Amino acid sequence: MTEIEFNEKARETLQLLSKGVFLTTAAEDKVNTMSIGWGYLGWAWKKPIFGVMVRHSRFTHELLEKNAQFTVTVPTVDMSKEMAFCGTKSGRDTDKIKACGFELLPGKTVSVPVLNCKGYQYECRVLCKTEMTEDCMPEEAKKLWYGPQAGGDLHTFYFGEITACYLI
Ligand SMILES: Cc1cc2nc3c(=O)[nH]c(=O)nc-3n(C[C@H](O)[C@H](O)[C@H](O)COP(=O)(O)O)c2cc1C
Numbered sequence: 001m002t003e004i005e006f007n008e009k010a011r012e013t014l015q016l017l018s019k020g021v022f023l024t025t026a027a028e029d030k031v032n033t034m035s036i037g038w039g040y041l042g043w044a045w046k047k048p049i050f051g052v053m054v055r056h057s058r059f060t061h062e063l064l065e066k067n068a069q070f071t072v073t074v075p076t077v078d079m080s081k082e083m084a085f086c087g088t089k090s091g092r093d094t095d096k097i098k099a100c101g102f103e104l105l106p107g108k109t110v111s112v113p114v115l116n117c118k119g120y121q122y123e124c125r126v127l128c129k130t131e132m133t134e135d136c137m138p139e140e141a142k143k144l145w146y147g148p149q150a151g152g153d154l155h156t157f158y159f160g161e162i163t164a165c166y167l168i
């Protein structure tokens with residue numbers, strides 16, 4: 001395990017994010033992970049931030065509302081099968097950690113574990129969250145991403161302060 005600056009692997013992380021990375025949450029003895037493809041690395045309030053967008057319908061949303069901490073695991077090895085699984089099954093009715101055979105390592109700075117797989121790990125504490133509203137987006141995005149097929153299921157933006165960043 002090698003500690004790195006949060007922006008040291010920013011380019012690689014953003015490239016891999018477009019294919020999917022794992023967002024892990026935990027509350028009330030449940031640990032869950034889901035695939036995410038949208039997110040941001042940057043600065044706010046002079047703090048390093050990982051921003052994630054989670055739709056209201058996700059079990060992950062429920063867990064984040066109970067425990068405002070998360071970890072992001074960016075695999076640098078092929079995990080396309082696990083990514084597809086964790087991006088289509090819900091933790092409400094499937095134990096995805098068990099089903100994928102993920103090993104968990106305790107977070108160093110948060111109560112949420114990280115997935116023990118080769119890649120970049122970000123531990124985050126939610127500093128701020130804000131609700132996406134229909135009036136703040138272009139018509140095209142509304143139709144494409146929040147139309148009848150998505151049932152109007154909007155995202156919450158969670159801004160997580162990165163409290164630790166390392167490679168496994
Ligand atoms: C590659 C990929 C990227 C995804 N990105 C997001 C995302 O950024 N935000 C989101 O809310 N859902 C995203 N999803 C969908 C969730 O991963 C999916 O609905 C998942 O089953 C939710 O799990 P949960 O109910 O256990 O939280 C993505 C799915 C895939 C396959």
